[in-house]
Amino acid sequence: MTQKNLRIAFLGIGLMGAPMTRNLLDAGFPMTLWNRTASKCEPFREEATIAATPAEAVADADLVITMLENGQVVEDVLVHQGAIGALKAGALVVDMSSVQPSLARELAGLVGERGAGFVDAPVSGGTVGAAEARLSIMAGGSEADVERALPVFGALGKCTRIGPVGAGQLAKLANQAIVGITIGAVSEALLLAAKGGADPAAVREALLGGFAGSRILELHGQRMIDRDFAPGAPARIQLKDMRMILDEARAEGLTLPLAQQTHNEYLSLVANGHSDVDHSGLLLELEHMNGALLGSLGRGPKG
Structure with a gap:
């Protein structure tokens, strides 16, 4: 045909x-x-x-x-x-x-x-x-x-x-584990740098040229700096995927501590009313936890 x-x-x-x-x-x-x-x-x-x-x-x-x-x-x-x-x-x-x-x-x-x-x-x-x-x-x-x-x-x-059949979904779970965990890592890294007085935009630019460079850092790191959390992939969907990752891990007798922690953070993000923000909006949960905003943390260099 x-x-x-x-x-x-x-x-x-x-x-x-x-x-x-x-x-x-x-x-x-x-x-x-x-x-x-x-x-x-x-x-x-x-x-x-x-x-x-x-x-x-x-x-x-x-x-x-x-x-x-x-x-x-x-x-x-x-x-x-x-x-x-x-x-x-x-x-x-x-x-x-x-x-x-x-x-x-x-x-x-x-x-x-x-x-x-x-x-x-x-x-x-x-x-x-x-x-x-x-x-x-x-x-x-x-x-x-x-x-x-x-x-x-x-x-x-x-x-x-x-x-x-089923192998495609296993690959997607692997993809979503890497995506979810890496969004968490980028959120923490930018917040850490900004809290110490560094410009998070400059930090992102520098890291893109090194071993930490990734599509998540490139695209979602910029979203975090711009505070642009209009949904491409909503947080509720990322939470659903993290839940499926943990369900599959349990069925296979595996313990995945990074996936578990990332799941918990997305669960809190959604529980706090952010189910429809982009999954890069995990930054919002980290900011809520720390009582600080990425864009307003600079304190100047430490002496």
Whole structure:
């Protein structure tokens, strides 16, 4: 089947789903869209079909993409709202949400009973990566199923097949562990430097050229200095991911102390009313804990 007549059903037109849909439409894919809040589909009404239910959306789809907030929502949409039951034989379901590896395997079994394929393909890159079609896509599934999805992935970013179903979600958990812990490290480092009298912007600039340089320091370090916490990836989602990391660790008999501490800090951040700030807003919790603001700490050099 050629790209021109590969029909995609996209379920979840949110912060990530909207720019991904834009790129898929621009690549020429015919699409049917569904979102719980139907108004979010409106910008695409002239270019795509809008479905009233998930089951209606997937009925004629060759490939179904889900980009939803968490595993509970994915399960609700695919199982309880009847999407899996409406799949046509030979379809391919690609869940690009971040869910538990065990749920990915469970859904793959249910999809398989319908004679359809399943790939778990969570992404990294945030809303900027989604808009620029530069997402890092971590795919779990058979080689054949991942191969079938490559033309679609090519319009969204770069795909790496990690292994069988569930492996993509394990890679995403690894990604989110590094992201969450590193955001905490950058917050603490900039606050420490500023408290001692250094200019945090200059510290960030200096560190970018050394071994501590990272995308987190580059992008989120700047967000912290600018106090720009408009959500690309909301803190509540990072908290959800940290919780899944710890759940998976317990299931594997592992203790992950840095992930546990970072989880606790995000839990406090969300409990203090910041569920919808960007995950770089973990700085706010550190400032709350210390009773000080990053931008107003300079005391001059110590003598």
